[in-house]
Amino acid sequence: MIKADAKVLLEVRNLSATVAGVEILKGIDLTVRAGEVHAIMGPNGSGKSTLAKALVGHPAYTVSGGEVLFEGKDLFAIAPEERSRAGLFLGFQYPVEIAGVSNSAFLRLIYNTGQGAHGKDELDPLEFDDFVREKMKLLDMDPNFLDRSVNDGFSGGEKKRNEILQMALLEPKLAILDETDSGLDIDALRTVAGSVNRLMTPDNAVVLVTHYQRLLNYIVPDYVHVMEGGKIIKTGGKALAEELETRGYDWVVEEYRKQESRPGSPAYAESHL
Amino acid sequence: MTTVATARHPYIEALLQNYETPHGGVSWLNERRSAALERANSLAVPTTRDEDWRFTDISPLTKLHFQPAAEAPRLSLADLSHYFIGEAAGRLVFVDGLFAPDLSATDDLPAGVQVSNLAECLKNHGALIEPHLARHVPFGDNLFAALNTCYLRDGALVRIAKDLVRAAPVHLLFVSTRPEIATYPRCLVIAENGSECTVIEDYVGLTDGVYVNNSVTEISVAANARVRHVKLQREGGGSFHIANCGVSLAKDSAYASHTVTLGARMSRHDLNVVLQGEGAAARIDGLALISGRQLADTHTLLDHAKPNGKSVQIHKCIVGGAAHAVFNGKVLVREGAQLTDSAQESRNLLLSSRAHVDTKPQLEIFADDVKCSHGATVGQLDAEQVFYLKSRGLSETRARSLLTYAFGAEIIDRIPVPSLVARLERIVLDQTAAQA
Numbered sequence: 001m002i003k004a005d006a007k008v009l010l011e012v013r014n015l016s017a018t019v020a021g022v023e024i025l026k027g028i029d030l031t032v033r034a035g036e037v038h039a040i041m042g043p044n045g046s047g048k049s050t051l052a053k054a055l056v057g058h059p060a061y062t063v064s065g066g067e068v069l070f071e072g073k074d075l076f077a078i079a080p081e082e083r084s085r086a087g088l089f090l091g092f093q094y095p096v097e098i099a100g101v102s103n104s105a106f107l108r109l110i111y112n113t114g115q116g117a118h119g120k121d122e123l124d125p126l127e128f129d130d131f132v133r134e135k136m137k138l139l140d141m142d143p144n145f146l147d148r149s150v151n152d153g154f155s156g157g158e159k160k161r162n163e164i165l166q167m168a169l170l171e172p173k174l175a176i177l178d179e180t181d182s183g184l185d186i187d188a189l190r191t192v193a194g195s196v197n198r199l200m201t202p203d204n205a206v207v208l209v210t211h212y213q214r215l216l217n218y219i220v221p222d223y224v225h226v227m228e229g230g231k232i233i234k235t236g237g238k239a240l241a242e243e244l245e246t247r248g249y250d251w252v253v254e255e256y257r258k259q260e261s262r263p264g265s266p267a268y269a270e271s272h273l
Numbered sequence: 274m275t276t277v278a279t280a281r282h283p284y285i286e287a288l289l290q291n292y293e294t295p296h297g298g299v300s301w302l303n304e305r306r307s308a309a310l311e312r313a314n315s316l317a318v319p320t321t322r323d324e325d326w327r328f329t330d331i332s333p334l335t336k337l338h339f340q341p342a343a344e345a346p347r348l349s350l351a352d353l354s355h356y357f358i359g360e361a362a363g364r365l366v367f368v369d370g371l372f373a374p375d376l377s378a379t380d381d382l383p384a385g386v387q388v389s390n391l392a393e394c395l396k397n398h399g400a401l402i403e404p405h406l407a408r409h410v411p412f413g414d415n416l417f418a419a420l421n422t423c424y425l426r427d428g429a430l431v432r433i434a435k436d437l438v439r440a441a442p443v444h445l446l447f448v449s450t451r452p453e454i455a456t457y458p459r460c461l462v463i464a465e466n467g468s469e470c471t472v473i474e475d476y477v478g479l480t481d482g483v484y485v486n487n488s489v490t491e492i493s494v495a496a497n498a499r500v501r502h503v504k505l506q507r508e509g510g511g512s513f514h515i516a517n518c519g520v521s522l523a524k525d526s527a528y529a530s531h532t533v534t535l536g537a538r539m540s541r542h543d544l545n546v547v548l549q550g551e552g553a554a555a556r557i558d559g560l561a562l563i564s565g566r567q568l569a570d571t572h573t574l575l576d577h578a579k580p581n582g583k584s585v586q587i588h589k590c591i592v593g594g595a596a597h598a599v600f601n602g603k604v605l606v607r608e609g610a611q612l613t614d615s616a617q618e619s620r621n622l623l624l625s626s627r628a629h630v631d632t633k634p635q636l637e638i639f640a641d642d643v644k645c646s647h648g649a650t651v652g653q654l655d656a657e658q659v660f661y662l663k664s665r666g667l668s669e670t671r672a673r674s675l676l677t678y679a680f681g682a683e684i685i686d687r688i689p690v691p692s693l694v695a696r697l698e699r700i701v702l703d704q705t706a707a708q709a
Contacts, residue, residue, distance in 0.1 A: 100679030
C-alpha cells in the first residue's frame with residue numbers, strides 16, 4: 001500500500017555492481033517505503049538477481065558505485081549477517097543444501113540469533129518446536145521437514161517454502177524474494193503467496209524479483225519495475241505487469257531506446273560527441 | 274678382530290634395557306612373549322623410507338625412552354565420572370596402564386557377558402584366550418605390536434557367550450595421568466556364535482605432558498555374531514598414541530567400527546579387518562578432527578578372503594591449524610573372494626592454508642566378479658553455504674563452525690551410543706568454534 005509519508009526503508013542511489021570484473025548493474029535507483037510491495041521484472045540476464053545479491057552482500061558481487069541506505073544507514077558499511085539482523089532478508093532463488101545440519105536446529109539457531117540481536121527472549125528446543133510447527137501449518141509444510149537436513153533433497157517447491165518459513169521466523173523489515181515462484185505449482189504458489197501476504201504489515205515491505213506475472217496475481221504489487229541491461233528502464237503499477245505478460249519485454253526495451261536516443265538524453269549526447 | 278654386534282636401534286635398546294619377563298605367567302604366554310621380544314629386538318624401527326610410514330615421521334617418538342608405570346595414582350570415581358557412559362552395563366578402568374578395580378564396574382553385567390582384567394584370567398581361562406591372543410594382531414613384522422606383547426600385563430577381556438544379544442555396551446576406559454610413562458594397553462574381545470555386543474574403547478589423557486600409549490586390540494567375531502566397536506581417542510595434547518587393532522570375521526558375521534580421533538600430538542591407528550568367513554560384513558567409519566601441530570595417521574586394511582563379503586568405509590578428516598592427517602585405506606580382494614561388494618570413501622576438509630592431508634585409497638583385486646569402488650576428496654568449506662548462513666544472521670565464526678560440525682556429524686551420528694553422540698557433538702562444536 002502506497003503512503004507518501006511512509007518511512008523510507010530502502011534507498012538505492014545510482015548503484016552499480018560487478019561480477020568477476022564485468023559490470024552487471026549500471027546505475028540503479030530505487031526507493032522502497034514501509035507498506036509497499038515492489039516487483040522487479042525483466043528478461044533473463046537483466047541484472048535482477050544481481051541486484052538482490054548485491055544488496056545482501058554476497059561475496060561474488062562487488063559494489064562498484066553508488067550507495068544504498070537501509071533505514072537511513074549505509075547498508076554497505078555492515079557485514080551480511082548484520083544486514084540480516086538489521087531486518088534485511090533474501091529468499092534465495094536457489095536455496096543452499098546443507099547436509100548434516102538438521103533443519104529444526106538450523107531454524108531455531110537463526111531464530112534465536114535474531115531474537116538475541118534484538119534483546120528478545122530465545123526459545124528452548126521444546127518451545128521452538130511448538131512455535132515453528134504453527135508457522136509450518138500456515139505454509140502447508142509437512143513437519144517431517146524439521147527432521148531432515150537443511151534443504152537436503154528437498155524438491156524445488158519445498159525449498160521455496162522453507163525460505164518463506166525462515167522469513168516468517170525472522171520477520172524482516174524488507175524481504176527480497178528472488179524468483180520465489182519458480183518451481184511452485186499453482187496450489188503451492190497460492191499457499192506461499194498467502195503466507196507472504198499475512199506477513200505484510202504497514203511497517204515492512206517486500207521486493208519480488210520475478211520473471212513472470214503469475215505471482216503478482218496473488219501478491220499485488222504497488223510498483224512494477226522493468227530491468228534491462230543493468231538498469232531500471234520503466235516503472236509502473238500493477239497494470240504494467242499485465243501488459244508485460246501479454247506483450248513481452250521487447251516493446252519496453254524499444255521504447256527505452258527511442259527515449260534514450262532523443263536529442264538531449266544522456267545516451268544521445270554520448271553517442272554524438 | 275671382528276665383533277658381531279646386533280645393531281639395535283638405541284630406541285629399542287632403551288625400551289628393553291630393563292625388560293624382564295613377568296613372573297608367574299602361563300607357559301604359552303611366556304613363549305609368545307619371548308617370540309615377541311625376539312621380534313622387537315630384530316625388527317627395524319620404521320622411518321619415512323618405509324612405505325607404511327611415508328607420511329609419519331616417528332623420530333620424535335624414538336627419542337622417548339619411557340618405561341611402564343610401576344604404580345598408578347589413586348583416582349576417585351568423582352575424578353573420572355564425567356567420562357563414564359550412562360548406557361554402559363560394564364566398565365573397566367585402567368590408570369597409566371594398570372587395572373583399577375575400584376573405578377571399574379562389572380556387577381550389573383548379564384550372565385554370559387564376561388568383562389575382566391585379562392591378566393587375572395590367563396590362568397583360569399587360558400583355553401579361551403590362547404587361540405586369540407596375539408593371533409589377530411600378529412607381531413611378526415609389527416614392531417609396536419611386538420613391544421606391546423612383550424609388556425602385556427593388565428588388559429581388558431570381553432567375552433560374549435553364544436547367542437547372547439541385546440547386551441548393553443561395555444566401556445573400556447584407559448586413563449593417562451602422568452608424563453614420561455609408556456603404557457601398553459591390551460584388549461581382547463571374543464564374540465561367540467550368534468552373539469551381539471557393543472564395545473567402547475576409550476583413551477583419555479589427564480595431562481598435556483609427554484607420554485606414550487602403545488595399544489593392541491584384538492577382536493574375534495564368530496559365525497553370525499555382530500560386534501560394534503567404538504574407539505575414541507582423546508589423549509592429552511603432548512602424547513603419542515600408537516594403536517593396532519585386528520579383527521577376524523567368521524562366516525556371516527558383522528563388524529561395525531566407529532573411530533573418532535581427537536587428541537594426541539601424534540597418533541597412528543592401524544585397523545586390519547579380515548573377512549575370513551563367507552558372507553561377512555564390515556562397516557568402517559572414521560573421523561579425525563585435529564588442529565595445531567597434531568598429526569593423525571590412520572591405516573586400514575579390509576581383507577576380503579572369502580566370497581560374498583561386504584565392506585563399506587567412510588573416513589573423514591577435519592584438519593585445522595598446521596595439522597597433518599594421513600589416511601591409507603587398502604581394500605584387498607583375494608583370489609576366490611567372488612561377489613565381494615566394497616565401497617570406500619575418503620573425505621577431507623581443510624580449515625586453514627597450513628593444514629595438510631595425505632590420502633591414499635588402494636584397491637588390490639585378485640578376483641574377477643566383484644564390485645569395488647573408492648574415492649577421495651579434499652576440500653574447504655563451501656563458500657555458498659557459509660554465505661547462506663550469514664545471510665540468516667549467523668556470524669562468520671558460527672557459520673563456519675556449524676558447517677565443520679555438519680561435515681563430521683555423519684560419522685558421529687552413527688555411533689550406537691546416544692549419550693556418546695551428544696557428548697561428541699558438543700566436543701566437536703566447541704573445537705570447531707575454537708578453530709573457525
